Amino acid sequence: MAQVQEEKGSSKLANCDDYFETIQSRKKLPYSLQESLTAAFARIPVSSFPEVPGGKVVEIPADTSIGDAVKILSECNILSAPVTNPDAEGSLDWRNCYLGIVDYSAIILWVLETAELAAVALSTGSATATGVGAGAVGALGAVALGATGPAAVAGLTVAAVGAAVAGGIAADKGMGKDASTAADALGEDFYKVLLQEEPFKSTKVRSILKSFRWAPFLPVATHSSMLSVLLLLSKYRMRNVPVIETGKPYMKNFITQSAVIHGLKECKGRDWFDCISGRPISDFGLPFMSYNEVITVESDELILEAFKRMKDNQVGGLPVIEGPQRKIVGNVSIRDIRHLLLKPGLFSNFRQLTAKDFINTLTSTQESGNVVTPITCKPDALLGNVIEILASKAVHRVYVVAAEDDAVVGVITLRDVISCFIFEPPSYFEDYFGFSAKEMLNQ
Template sequence: MAESNQTQCIAMDSATALQRYLDHIPVSSISGIKSSVVLEVKTGDFVKDALRIMFKKNVASALIADVSTDGFPDRFIGFVHLSSLLLWCIQEIRKLENEIECIESEKTKETVCGIMGFLEQNPHIGQTKVGELGKTFLWDPYFPVGMRDTLFHVLLMFSKHRLQAVPVVELSNSNVIGFITQTAVIHLLLESSGLEWFDGIADKVISDFRFDNEEHVLHVYGDQNIIEAFYILWNKQIGAVAVTDRGSKRLIGCLRNSDAYLLLEKEDLFQNRK
């Protein structure tokens, strides 16, 4: 019993030390915040138009402004990602194709150049307003932080609200000056050499991981089609899915929801999604 209490005490001390370490790292130490493009879409914008502007500006996400509160500093009500909009479109397209039972008809091949062309031809999908997607929990909530907040606060935001990015605002005027992404935080943590917990993660090689008990691991096989993989990402509301070799069961990579961006970049990929 004494050994158990001692172990618990050490574990608590370790956790407290880690928390204090993270609570002394200011948000301002995270690189690339002010270099990110701040783009906003309005609740009244069509999904197809939001996709087009985000693709044109080469941004992964945008703030959602409430059209009924234009001019107010707190007009932002959410945060939407390009990949989330694309996955929603794929889900709606999948439903439509199942209904009409002509997934790869010659007519479709001739008239649809890519996903944007498909949305133009199907206005009940493309002309859905961004504001209407709130009920599908497609948005991230708008929880901004300031440059004087700490990394520990940001990590709590990521874990508690399952955010992909956090807006950073100027305290004087509440203007959004940039974003903190999960990737940026990971890069910063990987620079924290000398801490056993961080070093233990950084030293691991991805190819060392195997999926012997595949029933409990969410994955797709490398020979499955891309639309199935994207459907899993949408249905399970996850950021990535492992890709394994069907024969050896070894990990060969992963498909991220951000890879849905390729459907906009490569028209033939959308046409041949099956």
């Protein structure tokens, strides 16, 4: 980032080009300045970007349990990590050495699907003493209905899974077809089913990896340009970009949206940065979405519903609101799933756990840090102030609230801020990566 002065935004991307074109058309930033910055970033090699703390990328072996993976992510305060292939020892090809990336979104999906399966199982039969071969209920039903001993740990057999899937008709009749219903039905046994009983206790990371078409992920080389990285993290909606050194099988660096924002913050005092950061966010069309497009959760809704909404809408956090004025009272981030999985003792009464209960519990036990506290700004805030907040608070979004009543009127993400500095030159990715890059991103 520091060289700009001298040189002088896994999932599908719905309507990505239209979205980015809208962003560009709403900016009031002088085109000549943005053009100069784009050209400058195109000349800066990825190798100049600071390496991850400690100089070693945090990696998670594919045979790690999901519970241990959550602990690693939490202890290292990261949202994701590359997953290594234990069977590729000695290989010199990075495609063999890595299987993909595990992040909190994949973990949330696993939790929700597990809860949904439990709901279906509970709604389509009755448990027997053995808990196995009992139709749709199987071991899950045995645990939830109070069976102990071997019946409680027998596992969800293939037959039970098949019966549970077949029993979806009964679930669709309102007997328990979604994760929220599952949590309500399982009550205090929810965590016991998820984390203490088989097969969930021994579920491995490799089983929940995001699938990719041609490679475990889309890396860039150390000689690639920082413009490529910035575009992948903004317009093409990647949360992180792995860096591979040509001819070596292991990852050299792991560039995240947060790391880029920290890099931008360090550019304070340089003419080009001060020119941009000194402008109000409205000059860039921020927030990009209207107030009625912001995904929210009511304070009295179940916390599991908040995570489900993140998964369904592919967002990393939600404001917790109250009342018809949409006053913000808290924030729930995708990484907060770690509190549910690592500290189940705090939330034993899952049946009644609302978003507000969740926040209050974390706050009262000092477990939340600054995560559940809503980080906000006013509509007239300067872009530099938003960058400072994102970097210093180590958060991924700032909620824009009305000056008079703290009603949520928008959200500004790391991706939005990055997009304010650059644009994609014509045919840029065709020249750098060929059509395969966009094909992989749009799979």
